[in-house]
Each structure stands twice: as structure tokens, then as C-alpha cells.
Amino acid sequence: MSIDPSATIHPSAIIEDGAKIASGVTVGPFCIVGPEVSLGPDVHLKSHVVVTGRTEIGDGTVIFPGAVIGEIPQDLKFAGEKTRLVVGKRNRIREGATMNTGTEGGGGLTSVGDDCLFMTGAHVGHDVHVGDRVILANQAALAGHCLIADDVIIGGLSGVHQFVRIGRGAIIGAVTMVTNDVMPYGLVQGPRGELDGLNLVGLKRRGVTRGDITALRAAFQMLAQGEGQFIDRARRLGEETESAYVREIVDFLLEKSDRHFLTPK
Incomplete structure (x- = not known):
């Protein structure tokens, strides 16, 4: 276990042997940090946060209560292989959000870029790759193997089917099911996800x-x-x-x- 002297660890938090805690990290009450976790400088775990698996959290990321980051994939084919989750810098991961590690068949890596916002209950599935400045609103979910480019916004209660690609700057309306690829700068809305124009406001x-x-x-x-x-x-x-x-x-x-x-x- 490696804990920088400048880190602040609440007495009720559990830091397992092998974890790496960088300078300026704050780990709040009742958090659990697993043995293969690396927390970068100035990461802040608010309270009741679980970070587990082979997971790296980038500088300045803040994770809010109830989030579970780095648990095993929700995939029946997963057989315990060593896979990873890498989360970039300055992300905001709100209450109850979940992110899973990858699977061997999907490349072994789930990744999140920088400056993203994952609102309450958002889910990032196994082997998903999320770009920079992406927003997932409340309860939005990305199934396995999705590719989400930079500057995408996904509305609340929306779901993205496995293996779907969403191009840069696209926006998905609330309560929308996206089953096919979305071109860059597209505007998708409606229960079954229709391409209804361009994201002119975002442009x-x-x-x-x-x-x-x-x-x-x-x-x-x-x-x-x-x-x-x-x-x-x-x-x-x-x-x-x-x-x-x-x-x-x-x-x-x-x-x-x-x-x-x-x-x-």
C-alpha cells in the first residue's frame, strides 16, 4: 500500500493493501478502495464510494456517495480475467453511478476521458470507450463495447445498445433507446431513437x-x-x-x- 502523506483518509474508510493513493487525495467516510486501485492527485471520494478492480482514477476526479467504480462486468462470459478501468482527469461521477472493467473478449479495457459528467445512476458498461467532455444525464446507460466520442450528451433515462458508436458532438434526447450508430453532430430523439436533425445548439x-x-x-x-x-x-x-x-x-x-x-x- 502506498499512501502519500498529504492524503486525507477518514478513519472509517477501508484502504486495502496494494492501493496507491497520490498527493492531495481525500477519501471520505465509509469508502472502500481495493488493492489494485490507483487514485491520482487530488481525487476526492465523498463518502460510501467503492472503487475496486484494476482501476485508475485520474487527477482531480470527484466521486459522489454510492458510486461503484471498477466492479466486474455484467457479462455472463466473464470468467475472472484481469481487465481494467481507466478514468481520466477532472471527471464528476455523481451518486449511484457505476462503471465496470473490461472483458478479455472486448479488449480488456473500459476507458473514460477527461472532464466528463456522469449524473446520478449513470452506467458505463464493460469495454466501453468514452471520450472527453461527455455528459450522461440521470440514469443513462451505456451497454458493453459502445464507443462514445468527444462532446456527446446523452439525456436522462436513455439507453445505448451494445457495440453502438456515437460520433463527436452528437446529442441524444431523454428517454431514448439508441440501437444503431449515430453520426457526428446528430440529434437523436424519440422512444426508438430517430435521427431528427443536427445538434445545432451544440455547434x-x-x-x-x-x-x-x-x-x-x-x-x-x-x-x-x-x-x-x-x-x-x-x-x-x-x-x-x-x-x-x-x-x-x-x-x-x-x-x-x-x-x-x-x-x-
């Missing part, structure tokens, strides 16, 4: 230029109503566009995936 907040937004709108229109099959429209769009944002959508649509795509209504 404007990030300072995307009017010209790029116009190009994205035209691209969406072409994908929705152009001639030929959807994937053929995407290829044709890639040949015609000069916008880096549109090119990002095209590259996403042409990548190999285990799921189909949500297509414009």
Missing part, C-alpha cells in the same frame, strides 16, 4: 462558423433526400465536400461497424 456553443453549419445542413439534407442508397450518398458527399466537419461525418459513416446507422427521417 453554435462551440463557436462553429456559419459557413460550416451551412455545409453541415446541406450535407444532412443530401443524406436524407439524395439519390441512391444511404451509403452511396455518403460516398458521393465525401467526394464533393470541402468542409472538415462534413468530412468527419463521411469518415464516420464509411468506417466498419458492428451496427447499422440511424438515417435521417
Whole structure:
């Protein structure tokens, strides 16, 4: 066990032999830190937090009461193999949120980027990879093997099917089931997850230029109503566009995936 002298550990907390506690860490009342856990500088476990498994928590991350981080996957194929969870810097993991380690069949790693917010009851399943500045609202859940790019927002009580990819800057409305890939900057809403437009509010907040937004709108229109099959429209769009944002959508649509795509209504 390695505990930096500057760390603050409540007397009721359990730090198991082998855990690594960096400078400035605060471990509150009734927390449990497992033997293969590493807490980076200035991590704060509020109270009644369980961090277990082969788990790394990045600098400045705050974990709120009742969260369980690093438990084994909810996968019947899991046979006790040594897999990991890596959580980046400055994340906020709210009450009752859960994150599982990976599985051998899925690459052995679940990862979360920097500056994310996981609200009450949010779930990150095994072998999921979450980018930076992602928000999961209350009770949102990511099933195993999902890939969530930077700046994605997932509304409350929404679920994302296993192996689904969600592109950068997309937004998922509340109480939505997402069963297919979501292109970058897409807007998805409705109980069965329909691609209903672009995340224009998010684009404007990030300072995307009017010209790029116009190009994205035209691209969406072409994908929705152009001639030929959807994937053929995407290829044709890639040949015609000069916008880096549109090119990002095209590259996403042409990548190999285990799921189909949500297509414009």
C-alpha cells in the first residue's frame, strides 16, 4: 500500500493493501478502495464510494456517495480475467453511478476521458470507450463495447445498445433507446431513437462558423433526400465536400461497424 502523506483518509474508510493513493487525495467516510486501485492527485471520494478492480482514477476526479467504480462486468462470459478501468482527469461521477472493467473478449479495457459528467445512476458498461467532455444525464446507460466520442450528451433515462458508436458532438434526447450508430453532430430523439436533425445548439456553443453549419445542413439534407442508397450518398458527399466537419461525418459513416446507422427521417 502506498499512501502519500498529504492524503486525507477518514478513519472509517477501508484502504486495502496494494492501493496507491497520490498527493492531495481525500477519501471520505465509509469508502472502500481495493488493492489494485490507483487514485491520482487530488481525487476526492465523498463518502460510501467503492472503487475496486484494476482501476485508475485520474487527477482531480470527484466521486459522489454510492458510486461503484471498477466492479466486474455484467457479462455472463466473464470468467475472472484481469481487465481494467481507466478514468481520466477532472471527471464528476455523481451518486449511484457505476462503471465496470473490461472483458478479455472486448479488449480488456473500459476507458473514460477527461472532464466528463456522469449524473446520478449513470452506467458505463464493460469495454466501453468514452471520450472527453461527455455528459450522461440521470440514469443513462451505456451497454458493453459502445464507443462514445468527444462532446456527446446523452439525456436522462436513455439507453445505448451494445457495440453502438456515437460520433463527436452528437446529442441524444431523454428517454431514448439508441440501437444503431449515430453520426457526428446528430440529434437523436424519440422512444426508438430517430435521427431528427443536427445538434445545432451544440455547434453554435462551440463557436462553429456559419459557413460550416451551412455545409453541415446541406450535407444532412443530401443524406436524407439524395439519390441512391444511404451509403452511396455518403460516398458521393465525401467526394464533393470541402468542409472538415462534413468530412468527419463521411469518415464516420464509411468506417466498419458492428451496427447499422440511424438515417435521417
